[in-house]
Amino acid sequence: MTPARTSLSPTEQRHPATEDIDTVGTIEVLRRINREDHVAVDAVAEVLPRLADVVDLAAERFRRGGTVHYFGAGTSGRLGVLDASELMPTYNLPPGRVVGHIAGGSDALVRAVEDAEDSAAEGRRDAAGLGPDDVAIGLAASGSTPYVGGALEAARAAGAYTVLVSSNPGAPLAAGVDTDIVLRTGPEVVTGSTRLKAGTAQKLVLNGFSTALMIAVGRTFGNLMVSVVATNAKLRERTVRILQEATGVAEAEARILLERCDGDLKTAIVVALAAADPAPARHALARTDGSVRAALAELDGHGGAGS
Structure with missing residues (x-):
């Protein structure tokens, strides 16, 4: 067995349990991969307290109009872009509030642009414009990617809060x-x-971070996706179901409520639970940054507590 080179990032060292993986059957290959997947889940569990602190800080800045930016190369960059892009349809998040940046630009999403990760200058350019209310999250398994380092350096110089997510306890960028x-x-x-x-671990961290952030800033009500915008027939039917779940009204009443509220799901929920008219419901939501629960509290909590 070849001894591991401990000067390398753990992700670059050989795994002693898989050195013969090309000699075993397919089911055993899959079992070994699956066993290692569990390691990723456990690794995320260990960092949840630190991740929670980042969510709370990001939520505070987000409420002040700040933005969140992910920076990564290769797989890490693609995962960041994926997470950011999925927040817009899921939570009706305006463009530019959570942004994914990948070394090499959009071309790197579908093909390898391997040398792009070596450009700290590109990272600095992509981080240009960040300010004190923003959060910059660098994603780099080795913790040494120059593109990510350049972005984090520029972000911190501009006053943004900086975070590194890596799989290397000795990550050079950590300092x-x-x-x-x-x-x-x-x-x-x-x-x-x-x-x-x-x-896999990075994806779980991003899932947890962005979902917790959206919950913190009122983009859900209970576990319901109340910020969804009904742009097609499938989503219109989903808003009816969500309204029923949130308020307990029958399907026919839910459809009438949505029509009264011009199709806006949050307004319809507040109208139903606070026994309010659409106009004051809209105003309460506007004053509370779109939080259904906060709007209900402002209207004196007339109605149920929600999901």
Whole structure:
């Protein structure tokens, strides 16, 4: 067995349990990959307290109009862009509030632009314009990607809060950020293939961070996706179901409520639960940054507590 080179990032070291993986049957290959997937889940569980602190800080800045930016190269960059892009349809988030940046630009989403990650200058350019109310999250399995380093350096110089998410306890970029989140995923099943455990752990961190952020800023009501915008027939039917779940009204009444509220789901929920007219419901939502629960409290909580 070849000894691990401990000077390398753990993601670049050989995994002793998979050195013979090309000699075993397919089911055993899949079992070994699956066992390592559990390592990724456990690694995320260990960092939840630090992640919670980042969510709370980001939510405070977000409420003041700040933005969140992800920076990464390769798999890490694609995961950041994916997370940011999915928030817009799911939570009706305006463009520019959570933004994913990938080394090499949009071309790198569908093909490898491997040398782009070596450009700290590109990272600095992509972080230009960030300010004190913004949050910059660097995603780099090795914790050493120059593109990510350049972006975080520029972001911190501009007063933004900076976070590094890596799988390397000795990440070179860690010293230059406000919060260092280390996912202890260890060596990969296939040496250096960080699209496996390291990528899975990053995806879980992003899922948790952005979902908790959206909850914190009132983009849900209970566990209901109340910020969804009904832009097609499927989504219009979903808003009817969500309104029924949130308020307990029958389907026919839900449809009438939505029509009275010009199709706006949050307004319809507040109207139903606070026994209010649409106009004061809209005003309460506007004053509370679109939070259904806060709008209900402002209207004196007339009606149920929600989901």
